Amino acid sequence: MTSKVIYTIVAATGITIASGAAWWYQQPRASADDRPDASREPTLQASRNASPLAPLAGANKLAAGFTNSAxxxxxxxxxxxxxxxRLIDDVRSVGSLRSRRGVVLRPEVSGRITQLNFTDGQRVRKGQVLVQFDDQLPQAQIQQSQAELSIALANQKRNQELVAQNFISQRSVDESAANLQVAQAKLALSKATAARLKILAPFDGITGIRQVNVGDYLKDGSDIVNIEDIDAMYVDFRLPERYQSKLKVGQQTELEIDALPGSRYAAQIQAIDPLIDANGRSIGVRACVDNRALQLRPGMFARVNTVFGVRDQALVIPEEAMVPQGGRQFVIKLQRNETGQWISHRVEVKTGLRSPGKVEILEGLQAGDTVVRTGQQRLQQDGAAVTVVNLDSGAPAVSAASVVSAGPAVAPTATPSGVNPCRTQFRLSGA
Known part of the structure; x- marks a missing residue:
């Protein structure tokens, strides 16, 4: 109990001493500067009359000056x-080369090879006998059929003479006529059987590497050799379905072959598949390329560049100069005023083709106009003065391969003179 009283007294004493010290510290002290002085009286009076917000007002005026200058x-x-x-409206894809006409020769009947009338890689003509099978038995059947036909012809002639003299009935003449027809059919059958033992070239082309030799016995359907017509080559490729309205027969395409670097080949679209693939949503296209120089081979990988149109005087600006707003496209156009200062104007434009870093302008701008490429966010209203810190030279960029893209300057590979085989029409029968 005694300790609690002592603690209370000590706390009260400490509080009293601290309060007194604080009061004494806050009281003004007299000094030499506090004595009345006639020379200091006006200054002290002005200080008392001055507003305490005067320094703040001065700072505000200085900030306002900086803001107005900015x-x-x-x-x-x-x-x-x-x-x-020069813009080229095109699309790139990949495809594979194939022969205009190609076939693998196979026998229709079994037999033993007696003659091979070609060498590997030889150019052959349509109707040329390439493979001859053993035809001794069919030839004997042909001779037998010819003999039977001779007898049937003689009987028919004799019966016609006898019926004219009323020595035989008309029935005998009819029977001899039927026998004549049977003999003619047997002869035709024998010749057809013998013809199947000869394999002819179905069209002009180049033979591949044969798989057989003289003396081999082949069953029907066995592979003998392939023939390829490569004077004209087909390239099959696919394009997205959104291009189907632009594709037309006769359009030009350009091929780049990885196996033949530095060469380009002109091709022409021959056919467009009416069926769009439901899996990839793409449309099949076939183009034809002149290959009389025999530089291309079936199965090669090709990069196809399909051209839809060419614009020689197209207007383009950098892509970053576009300012989209509410589904519309704008650019900030710069013009000089009377004093030579650049002034900004917001202009709505209509765009066309696009390429990496470039966009075509169809309406809204003219050649020689200047547009803001970067810094559009600093221009809040039309008619604002700007300072151009970097103005591109604007040297025209001419492209021969894609839309404003500097591809290698390689001219299409020259082809022999004469009729382009891609323009030659032929029936499916090869006649």
Whole structure:
């Protein structure tokens, strides 16, 4: 109990001493500067009359001055001129080369090979006998059929003479006529059987590597050799379905063959598949390329560039200059005023083809106009003055391979003179 009283007294004493010290510290002290002085009286009076917010007001005036100068300064932007270039509306894909006509020769009947009338890789003509099978038995049947036909002809002639003299009935003449027809049919059958033992070239082409030799016995359907017509080559490729409205027979395409670097080949679209693949949503296209120089081979991998149109005087600007707003496209166009200062104007444009870093302008701009490339966010209203810190030279970019893309300057490979085999029409029978 005694300790609690002592603690209370000590705490009260400490509080009293601290309060007194604080009061003493806050009381003004007299000094030499506090004595009345006539020379200091006006200054002290002015200090007492001055507002305590005067320093803050001065700072506000200084900040306002900086703000006004910033507003009047022209914001810096980068600009580019509208360029005139050559645009090619095209699409790239990959495809495979195949012969215009190709076939693997196979026998229709079994037999033993007696003659091979070609060498590997030889050019052959339509109707040329390439393979001859053993035809001794069919030839004997042909001779037998010819003999039976001779007898039937003689009987028919004799019966016609006898019926004219009323020595035989008309029935005998009819029977001899039927026998004559049977003999003719047997002869035709024998010749057809013998013809199947000869394998002819179905069209002009080049033979491949044969799989057989003289003396081999082949069953019907066995592979003998392939023949390829490669004077004209087909390239089969596929394009997305969105291009089906642009594809037309006769359009030009360009091929680049990985196996033949540095060469390009012109091709022409021959057919468009009416069926769109439901799995990949793509459409099949076949183009024909002149290959009389025999540089291309079936099975080669090809990169196909299909051209839909060419625009020699197209207007393009950098892609970053576009300012989309509410489904519409705008650019900030720069013009000089009377004092030579650049002034900005927002202009709505209509775009066309696009390529990496470039976009075509169909309406809204003209050749020689200047547009803001970067810094559009600094321009809040039309008619604002700007400072152009970097203006592109605007040298025209001419492309011969794609839309404003500098591809290798390689001319299409030259082809022999004469009629282009891709324009030659032939029936499926090869006649």
């Amino acid at each position: 507003k009047t300064a022209a914001p810096p932007v980068e600009a580019s001129p509208v360029e005139i270039v």
